[in-house]
Amino acid sequence: MSDLPKRVEFHEEGPREGFQIEPRTYPLADRVALVEALAETGLKAIQVASFVSPKHVPQMADSEALFAAIRRRPGVRYEGLWLNEQGFRRAQATPGVDLVGKIALYASDAFARRNNGCSAAEMRERVTRWLDLYAEADVAVEYALVMTAFGCNYEGEIAPQRAVDELVWAYRTCRERGVVLPKLYLADTMGWANPQAIRRLVGMLRDALPEPRIGLHLHDTRGLGPANVLAALEMGVELFDSSVAGLGGCPFAGHGDAKGAGNICTEDMVFLCHEMGIETGVDLERLIEAARLAERLIGRPLGGRIMHAGSLAGYRGRPLAHAV
Amino acid sequence: MSDLPKRVEFHEEGPREGFQIEPRTYPLADRVALVEALAETGLKAIQVASFVSPKHVPQMADSEALFAAIRRRPGVRYEGLWLNEQGFRRAQATPGVDLVGKIALYASDAFARRNNGCSAAEMRERVTRWLDLYAEADVAVEYALVMTAFGCNYEGEIAPQRAVDELVWAYRTCRERGVVLPKLYLADTMGWANPQAIRRLVGMLRDALPEPRIGLHLHDTRGLGPANVLAALEMGVELFDSSVAGLGGCPFAGHGDAKGAGNICTEDMVFLCHEMGIETGVDLERLIEAARLAERLIGRPLGGRIMHAGSLAGYRGRPLAHAV
Numbered sequence: 001m002s003d004l005p006k007r008v009e010f011h012e013e014g015p016r017e018g019f020q021i022e023p024r025t026y027p028l029a030d031r032v033a034l035v036e037a038l039a040e041t042g043l044k045a046i047q048v049a050s051f052v053s054p055k056h057v058p059q060m061a062d063s064e065a066l067f068a069a070i071r072r073r074p075g076v077r078y079e080g081l082w083l084n085e086q087g088f089r090r091a092q093a094t095p096g097v098d099l100v101g102k103i104a105l106y107a108s109d110a111f112a113r114r115n116n117g118c119s120a121a122e123m124r125e126r127v128t129r130w131l132d133l134y135a136e137a138d139v140a141v142e143y144a145l146v147m148t149a150f151g152c153n154y155e156g157e158i159a160p161q162r163a164v165d166e167l168v169w170a171y172r173t174c175r176e177r178g179v180v181l182p183k184l185y186l187a188d189t190m191g192w193a194n195p196q197a198i199r200r201l202v203g204m205l206r207d208a209l210p211e212p213r214i215g216l217h218l219h220d221t222r223g224l225g226p227a228n229v230l231a232a233l234e235m236g237v238e239l240f241d242s243s244v245a246g247l248g249g250c251p252f253a254g255h256g257d258a259k260g261a262g263n264i265c266t267e268d269m270v271f272l273c274h275e276m277g278i279e280t281g282v283d284l285e286r287l288i289e290a291a292r293l294a295e296r297l298i299g300r301p302l303g304g305r306i307m308h309a310g311s312l313a314g315y316r317g318r319p320l321a322h323a324v
Numbered sequence: 325m326s327d328l329p330k331r332v333e334f335h336e337e338g339p340r341e342g343f344q345i346e347p348r349t350y351p352l353a354d355r356v357a358l359v360e361a362l363a364e365t366g367l368k369a370i371q372v373a374s375f376v377s378p379k380h381v382p383q384m385a386d387s388e389a390l391f392a393a394i395r396r397r398p399g400v401r402y403e404g405l406w407l408n409e410q411g412f413r414r415a416q417a418t419p420g421v422d423l424v425g426k427i428a429l430y431a432s433d434a435f436a437r438r439n440n441g442c443s444a445a446e447m448r449e450r451v452t453r454w455l456d457l458y459a460e461a462d463v464a465v466e467y468a469l470v471m472t473a474f475g476c477n478y479e480g481e482i483a484p485q486r487a488v489d490e491l492v493w494a495y496r497t498c499r500e501r502g503v504v505l506p507k508l509y510l511a512d513t514m515g516w517a518n519p520q521a522i523r524r525l526v527g528m529l530r531d532a533l534p535e536p537r538i539g540l541h542l543h544d545t546r547g548l549g550p551a552n553v554l555a556a557l558e559m560g561v562e563l564f565d566s567s568v569a570g571l572g573g574c575p576f577a578g579h580g581d582a583k584g585a586g587n588i589c590t591e592d593m594v595f596l597c598h599e600m601g602i603e604t605g606v607d608l609e610r611l612i613e614a615a616r617l618a619e620r621l622i623g624r625p626l627g628g629r630i631m632h633a634g635s636l637a638g639y640r641g642r643p644l645a646h647a648v
Binding site for chain 1: 434475476478479481515516520544545549550585589593595596599600627629633635636639640644645
């Protein structure tokens with residue numbers, strides 16, 4: 001337990017992940033309400049929407065209107081997702097988007113083709129062009145992320161070295177341009193990770209690139225999400241993508257009926273951190289309220305746990321035996 | 325990771341936990357079908373039903389009929405739960421119940437009163453009488469379990485020493501009667517445990533009583549269940565109570581709306597073990613089928629994850645990119 005970080009940062013993906021996976025498009029006001037509620041919890045970065053093909057993801061067709069409608073809270077970053085140059089240009093043209101320079105890579109060719117219409121090697125070429133765009137736009141490059149780092153429904157097992165290679169390539173490519181990448185993300189896009197795989201891959205990545213901070217994008221597809229977070233915390237990982245109420249899932253990850261298997265649940269993992277003495281800067285009670293709002297908006301029970309049970313704060317302060 | 329056990333045993337609680345928490349009583353045939361499906365998975369011990377007050381738990385009023393209806397599979401133990409002498413006598417009088425001698429204790433007075441109508445100290449006296457009954461009935465004493473070992477909604481924080489003291493008392497009391505207790509269980513009845521608390525309490529218990537095997541009865545009330553299992557595995561714990569599909573919850577645990585927060589999910593945790601190279605003796609695919617049956621019978625989405633996503637076996641053997 002000695003390598004536990006003192007503080008963990010959660011990057012909230014719920015608004016994009018959650019509404020993108022649902023078959024219907026939710027009213028703009030609902031999505032605004034959730035983003036605004038999340039911004040009141042202490043979370044510092046919220047992925048609001050994606051700038052992707054309205055043909056493939058019609059739920060995100062009005063991302064510009066969504067950003068325009070949000071009442072911004074100072075100190076919070078309102079981010080958007082893009083997977084190609086066109087998407088970045090849309091994000092760039094949208095007032096209210098806090099542009100975060102990132103490059104996305106694939107450890108699986110088959111999923112790259114499915115999600116981006118190109119091979120993993122071609123994706124390297126494409127994101128090289130993104131670096132040009134970021135330089136032109138004066139957008140700092142903050143992280144590289146490699147998808148399907150732990151396994152892929154389309155390709156099967158993924159050798160961990162492939163994920164490391166992509167991130168080493170990203171780090172060196174940025175370095176050659178005078179950019180020191182501060183963060184590297186491993187994404188378990190399809191829920192293949194387990195605690196041993198987390199430890200192995202994080203260890204390999206840190207051996208290869210000791211300087212950047214390491215982050216994880218995890219899905220709780222098969223129930224190992226919280227165990228994977230614990231394994232990562234014990235490796236000193238301090239950056240996690242997560243979704244309020246466990247919202248989300250990728251519509252193209254090939255899970256069939258299970259496409260709704262979302263990210264690790266923000267409030268459950270904030271609770272895990274707090275119980276282990278790790279700071280998050282998040283007000284757990286407010287976050288639980290935001291999760292309950294998400295569930296009301298989506299209109300069916302969501303996978304988060306503590307939102308249903310309540311935190312321990314009330315029971316600690318005033319156990320039921322002493323309640324009037 | 326060096327202390328990971330080679331093999332883990334799951335004690336299936338779903339049939340009792342699951343049907344006891346539901347407001348309505350399910351047809352006998354449904355409950356029989358689930359028990360029989362579970363017996364085909366490789367699970368060796370199934371808690372079929374409880375012998376408790378039909379007034380307080382009407383769903384378990386027909387436990388005798390349930391045991392009578394089950395087609396038994398050799399090598400599987402079909403168990404019942406009791407919390408007092410009357411319950412044991414009912415179980416004893418019921419053909420088909422595999423009697424397992426156990427004593428149940430409380431680390432919380434307030435919950436003891438709520439669940440058993442006596443203080444924790446009075447519970448010691450009562451279970452001493454159980455030991456007499458077991459001796460008379462020639463039932464071997466297999467374990468002692470302490471409830472609310474990690475915290476209690478009625479009493480608040482529980483000092484870990486209280487749980488250890490109960491089990492030390494149980495071990496010594498059995499020893500004085502010439503019985504060496506082979507197993508000791510810590511129960512996180514209300515979902516207060518976290519990985520550090522698991523490590524601390526398991527460590528304290530093992531220091532106090534190095535001989536018996538240690539088991540955990542965990543609920544996934546606040547989303548830390550899988551992380552708690554990982555922490556326990558790393559402490560060498562090899563015995564877990566769990567529920568298929570994550571069924572269950574205790575109706576008297578004081579969670580209000582969240583009384584459905586069930587045990588850790590058997591098939592998700594079997595998957596965790598298998599992915600980490602730990603044997604369970606369980607056929608994961610069959611267990612997933614049993615979980616899906618449980619969901620169909622209960623008639624609403626249950627909390628288990630892998631039952632919805634499917635295991636990795638199919639994707640490993642035949643990734644989607646190579647499917648016809």
